[in-house]
Amino acid sequence: MISRRDLLKAAGAAAAGAAVPARTGAEVSTTAERHDLRHEAATRAPLESLTAEEAELLTAIVARLIPADANGPGAVEAGAVTYIDRALAGPLVASRESYRRGLAALERYAIQSRGAPFRSMTAVDQDSVLIDVEAGSATQSAGFDGSSATFFSMVRAHTWQGTFGDPYYGGNRGYIGWDLVGYPGVRTAVTPDDQRLGQLPPRVRRSAYDGDSFNKA
């Protein structure tokens, strides 16, 4: 396997910015510019586990959970769906079937209770459907496995992971999630000044796996 260090040596520092993401895909780069390139690639990345239809419905759901609004971009822009799609092909594979059944049940519930597919509803109607799903009251009629509340809390948990977790996993694109909560960023050394009251340290924006300090997950 070619290490990032070798690539940098071979390509020269100036050229490496463009070359690294293009040539190695999974390699993580260090500047904001390089992240933008990688994130564009991620947006276009083919789905790994969800069907196109499922991904579109899930996108509409997470767009209501953490919406893009006056307070900035939301879960869709952060790539939460990409995070979930990848995780369902890996560490969360045990939840794949719950997504298949849950998404289908949610769509059935939307049509039964509101007379329209979820994606064609107004935001207000979408929210009212999600409130029913969260409360568990969508459970019976739509044929959720167990309570619809269980499905809701699973999607919420994964959406939060995909919005606020390390960008290495495909979400938190452009550090949207970390900017939203005001996280000053991953540092490997923190000074006394960085822990003072009333003064946050300057924001740094890097993944845990930028550079070569750590074995990748």
Next chain:
Amino acid sequence: MTQTLKTADVVIVGLGAAGGIAALPLAEAGLDVVGLEAGTRLTRRDFAPDEIRNNVRNWPQAVQKANHEVPTHRPNPDTPTTRAASHPMMNGVGGTTLHYWAQSWRLNPWDFRVASETTRRYGRSRLPAGTTVEDWPLGYDELEPYYDTVEWETGVAGRAGNVRGTLDPLGNVFEGPRQRDYPMPPLRGTGFTDLMAAAARSLGWKPFAGPAQINSRTFQDRSPCMYHGFCNRGGCHVDAKNGTAVTTIPRAEKTGRFTVVTRAHVTAIDVDQRGRVSAVRYVTDGTEFVQPAQAVLLAAYTYENVRLLLLSKSRGFPNGLSNNHGQVGRHYLSHAQEGRVTALFPFDLNTWYGLPAQGTAVDDFADDNFDHGGHDFIGGGNLWVYSDRRPIGAANMPTFGRAPSWGSAWKAFIRENADRVNVSYLQKTTLPYEGNYLDLDPHVKDPLGFPVIRITADYRDNERRLNDFIQDRMERWYRAAGAVAVIRSPLGTMGPSTHTYGGTRMGETAETNVVNRWGFSHEVPNLGVLGGSVMGTSGARNPTLTIQALAWRTADHLVKNWKTIAE
């Protein structure tokens, strides 16, 4: 095909907080020691500052043994069991000292004598109904030299409050007398912990920086702490956390007398015709090995210590090894460490960095440090606040009834308040009771077909009343510091926990205890047990340092009495 290996002097089962300590004094004494560890070795390169890996996906342990053996739990025999998805502890050389919080407290002298001291001060009737608590067979004074040894050999940072009776108000004046100070000053304070300390003083309380098995400066050629915020269920990327993987285990290996065997899945302890332990059986990649030994130290976690004893049946021990008095699994308790209080402040706290051990403690309401004459419980709690937060955790903060849990209104709330929340850690005296115990689950098995542990246990009135009392104090503390809202969490259940006690309790009599005052079985003279499973009371603080002091003492006893015990 079973392979029988060369006889070792001592086999240690499990190389975590306890076994990893015992290896050093044994190897330094010239004994040939084999350590059997289910997990693998992990290094600082495995410890990325990654919340998803550490806190969401339950750690990069390469071997998932414990997670396949999660105990079942029921509060009482009339209730069906439930089972958590993952185990609170991890497998690896160093065990859970790799990713623990590293708070390294000595127990209070009262914790060793709860039965007699309660009787003396308040009368015997104040011992809660149904408790099986006994005084420990040793007092604080007898363990003090071993506390001191572990603090100095592994490296504990802290501020002494009582050196040979001389009190220092900047340390914990309620602690038992110690022979000398800590080897390192405490971890530094933060703006937030300083604020909380000032608030505690305004209430007339005595705040202090708690002790941590973490380097506050370079120690034994290892780095000081970098305070970067990922060692709460994460390992240290600069080896500043003094778990056994970077302290006693490598030193024991350097003697040339200590062999570490990784990926060794121990299944049973064999006995000979004299009723003495003769070997430990383990499986690696489907091959069974028999490791003969002159003496065995069982040093897995509480659940696995009890399970291995119960599974190791023989003609002489038909109900499990060292269980002819029916005491294996009895006197179990899991520490009342939930029931937290969460506070919302009207200003940013800047607690994005730091670690759970970087905090401020109040011990005024712990143990028997205050008069219980007017209270309806015994014991107390340690109040602890600290600087530690990561983004996913922050985004999952409670909204204090001020916003829904998703949508635009939630987003506005989190944008303003993600750095304005703090969660306290309140550890409280927990007692053993008749009816709280561990046994083998009759239905649930691990992948090898062996039953997992079943926990039958629940908190009683003493723990619930104490929880209310401590939450009152914590709320008062937060409000004195400016908090505008608080949430009190429930005490929870006695299900699988990181702090568990009993099951192989230490005591003078075989009728109510499994091991003697030295940690050796009352029934099997060359079998020692290490870990929280020998402790009969919890105290109001993390157990690891006490477990390690006891482990060192048991190993020391074995060395000094080798001929009597092992031959």
